[in-house]
Amino acid sequence: MKYTEEHEWLLEEGELIVVGITAFAAEQLGDVVFLELPDEGTEVSKDDEVVVIESVKAASDILAPLDGEIVEVNDALVATPGKVNEDPTGEAWFFKMKPSDLSPMDDYMDEAAYKDFIG
Amino acid sequence: MADLLRTPLYDLHVELGAKMVPFAGYEMPVQYPLGVMKEHTHTREKAGLFDVSHMGQVILRGESYDAAARAFERLVPVDVLGLGEGRQRYGLFLNEQGGILDDLMFANRGDHLFVVVNAACKAQDIANMKAALEPDIRVTPVEDRALLALQGPAAEAVLTELSPDAANMRFMDVRTIDLDGVEAWVSRSGYTGEDGYEISVPADQADQLARKLLAHDDVQAIGLGARDSLRLEAGLCLYGHDIDTDTLPVEAGLIWAIQKVRRSGGERSGGFPGGQQVLAQIADGAPRKRVGLRPDGRAPMREGVELFAEAEGGGVIGKITSGGFGPTVGGPVAMGYVPAELAAPGTTIYGELRGKRQPVTVTKLPFVAANFKR
Structure with a gap:
């Protein structure tokens, strides 16, 4: 699994990348109450705002980690946003994307580096 | 820190x-x-x-409760003198324009008044009370x-x-x-x-x-x-957000806090800062009102979200002053100011969220019924 400085986790699944947020991010956000996910088939560029996530405290954006196409979104999560707090790295994945180029994955942190990053 | x-x-x-x-x-x-x-x-x-x-906890002490109460009525548009011993009441400090400087609770403690004010306003409130009431009334912060x-x-x-x-x-x-x-x-x-x-x-x-x-x-x-x-x-105002120096009590929906005795025709009518403006709004109504708002869907609308009368076109008609997710309601809830003609419960207006106008329904406050032991 790889990690971004935006506290997303990225899991390679065949030619797809599954994206969610880390347990650290979920805890920082507090209880998540609302999610807006992108439409399947959307072409995105790295750093596009693709997900809106709102907690009891504030709204934040999730950025596309790579260029590519959103091929699947976790629609069930929209009705049960609290799952982001309960199981951020499992059931509460946000979307799967098909990157046009996988090489930027090498620039993201591995688990040890991410642990250092969040201190 | x-x-x-x-x-x-x-x-x-x-x-x-x-x-x-x-x-x-x-x-x-x-x-x-x-x-x-x-x-x-x-x-x-x-x-x-x-x-x-x-x-802020503050004690006001004069020769008697009545003496302290009469003096305190110079600062608040509220019936202080008529409050029974061992009873508490909601009050407002107003400026000369009738704008709200702070909201507060005060109690008749028999021989003195006990006042509780907001943390962010307490230094100013205490200074104002001292300036207006001393030396006849002693203003003692309870620290x-x-x-x-x-x-x-x-x-x-x-x-x-x-x-x-x-x-x-x-x-x-x-x-x-x-x-x-x-x-x-x-x-x-x-x-x-x-x-x-x-x-x-x-x-x-x-x-x-x-x-x-x-x-x-x-x-x-x-x-x-x-x-x-x-x-x-519960539909309660947060000072600095839902009420501030730019809001008058009537438009804030706090007319209930001004008892009849302090209104026009009352025995102790006026005599508080901004009295003219406040009594005029009681008589004529306010051009805008604080209302409850229920955004459609699940997305919370927070403080600062701009409100519109129509789904497209037209200018900003008001703003959300408090908003978020209501766990008991199970959805987003908010309060804000809208023109009086759009303030009736059931009216649909629009809030702009991330560049898109979303329907919002004007709703009677409180969102969750009060559960007091009256």
């Missing part, structure tokens, strides 16, 4: 694992490990204990007492275990009660829409009392996060 003040319960908050944040010059718990949502629900279902020691709030349907049972007197109070009563050896100034009121108490105790006994209350199975420590969502669902 440099230069921030701490309440007598600071060590307890840290021990309980609270997330501490700066608030009104104090380091305060915004949430505990339970989290805002569960803290909110716990307060509605059982009882929550809040540290509100950052708020050696903490203030706790115990709120929720189980509050009565919990507090009654420490003193049977607690059960004999009704909504807005104020008593001095011995809570297991602690001299407590207790009011049956709060800021959640639930039954409950606010409890002023000597600072050096606050920690001991808080731990005793928290030892009860039904009591959880509750942070500022849930305090905000609870008061929002």
Whole structure:
């Protein structure tokens, strides 16, 4: 699994990348109450705002980690946003994307580096 | 966090694992490990204990209660003189334009007035009271007492275990009660829409009392996060957000706080700052009103979201002044100001969220019915 400085986790699944947020991010956000996910088939560029996530405290954006196409979104999560707090790295994945180029994955942190990053 | 003040319960908050944040010059718990949502629900279902020691407690003392009350009426548009002994009432400090400087609670304590004001305003409130009331009335900030709030349907049972007197109070009563050896100034009121108490105790006994209350199975420590969502669902104003110096009492929906005796034709009509403007709004109505708002869908609309009359075109008609997710409502709730002609419950207006206008329904306040022991 790889990690971004935006506290997303990225899991390679065949030619797809599954994206969610880390347990650290979920805890920082507090209880998540609302999610807006992108439409399947959307072409995105790295750093596009693709997900809106709102907690009891504030709204934040999730950025596309790579260029590519959103091929699947976790629609069930929209009705049960609290799952982001309960199981951020499992059931509460946000979307799967098909990157046009996988090489930027090498620039993201591995688990040890991410642990250092969040201190 | 440099230069921030701490309440007598600071060590307890840290021990309980609270997330501490700066608030009104104090380091305060915004949430505990339970989290805002569960803290909110716990307060509605059982009882929550809040540290509100950052708020200002002030004693006003003259020759008699009546003397202090008459003087205090020069500052607030409220019937102070007619308040019975052992009773509490909501009040407002106004500026010369009728704008709200702060909102407050005050009580008739027999031989003096006891006033509780907002933390962020207390220095200014105390200065204003001193300037306006001294030397006839002594204005004494109470700096050696903490203030706790115990709120929720189980509050009565919990507090009654420490003193049977607690059960004999009704909504807005104020008593001095011995809570297991602690001299407590207790009011049956709060800021959640639930039954409950606010409890002023000597600072050096606050920690001991808080731990005793928290030892009860039904009591959880509750942070500022849930305090905000609870008061929002209860339709209660947050000073600096829903009311400020640019809002007058009538447009803020606080006309009920101005008793008849202080209105035009009343025995002690006017005689408070901004009296002319405030009485004119009572007579003529206000051009805008604070209303409850329920955004359609699940996306919260927060403070600052601009409101429109139409789905497309037209200018901004108002703004949301408080908003978020209401855990008891199970959806987004907000308050804001709209023109009087759009203030009727059921009216659909629009809030702009991330560049898109989304329908919002004007809704009667409170969002969650109050649960007071009247």
